[in-house]
Amino acid sequence: MTTELTPQQEILQVAAECFMEQGFNATSIDDVARRMNATKGRIYHYYASKIDLFFEIHREGMDRLFSAVLPARKTAGNGITVLAAMLHAHALALFEHHAFESVVVQGVQLHRYGALTPGQRKDLDELIASRDRFEQLFKEQTNLAKADGSLGDLNTSIAVKTMLGGLQWALIWYRPEHDGSIENRKYLADQMVGTLVYGLQSRPPKTAPTHLKEKRS
Incomplete structure (x- = not known):
């Protein structure tokens, strides 16, 4: 059963897709409104500017990451088992909220290189x-x-940045x-985490979904 989105949720979802596809600088409120078949006024009713909208998507993306990873910390097992569950x-x-998490990564770039007002910087x-704080959970x-x-x-900081970076490249x-599909996402997550945690050493194979057995481009 599909849950109907609220007006704000719809704006965030569509805007996240626009930012993901075109980048922050190339995306306008007009682009978001056009994709929604709506007026700009509908968006400005909730968000005063493009960057306010971008920040709210970034915030939502982080909330979704915390919601996914915090329960995994309660996984039974030794330290590396729990770490693997968190990474998984x-x-x-990342797969489920692809557009939102792409905006989070863009936010890091904007923080480093963007021209921002003092208020936006804050x-x-x-x-x-x-x-x-999210990275600290993994450390x-x-x-x-x-x-x-x-x-x-291992050097904890370097190891964590390498693991998280490896996942985010997805x-x-x-x-x-x-x-x-859920089956494909789980398989990809298994393979990614297995490589990051256990390396390239030989280990029992897991069967891939049929179409993923083919060579990936």
């Missing part, structure tokens, strides 16, 4: 702080895994139109 939940969230600083779990001996003596190559 993160990967699935708002984006708060959003980046949320992203840092804490990595340290727990190191402490119980289930993970090697925002570039993931194709919802081909890989969007």
Whole structure:
């Protein structure tokens, strides 16, 4: 059963898709309104500017990541088992909320290189702080895994950035139109997390969905 979106949720979803496809700078409120078959006034009723809309999508994207990963921290098992469960939940969230999480990544770029007013900079600083708290969850779990001996003596910061970066690269190559089923998403997440956590060493194969057995371009 499909849940009907509220007017604000519809704006956020459509705007996230526009930002994902065209980037922040190239996207206008006109683009969002046109895709919705609506007037700009409908969007401005809820959001005062394009950047306010962008920030709200970024905020929603982070909320969805936290909602996915926090329950995974309660997974039974040793440190690396819990870490793998968190990474798996993160990967699935990236697939499910592809457009929103693409905006989160764009927000990091905007924070580093964008021309912002002091007020906009403050708002984006708060959003980046949320992203840092998200990363901290993985650093804490990595340290727990190191402490119980289930993970090697790695540099925690570098290891976590590498793992999260490896997952986030899926925002570039993931194709919802081909890989969007739950079965395919779970398989992709299994393979990604297995590679990140256990490396390239030999391990028992898991059967891929039929179309994913073919060579990926």
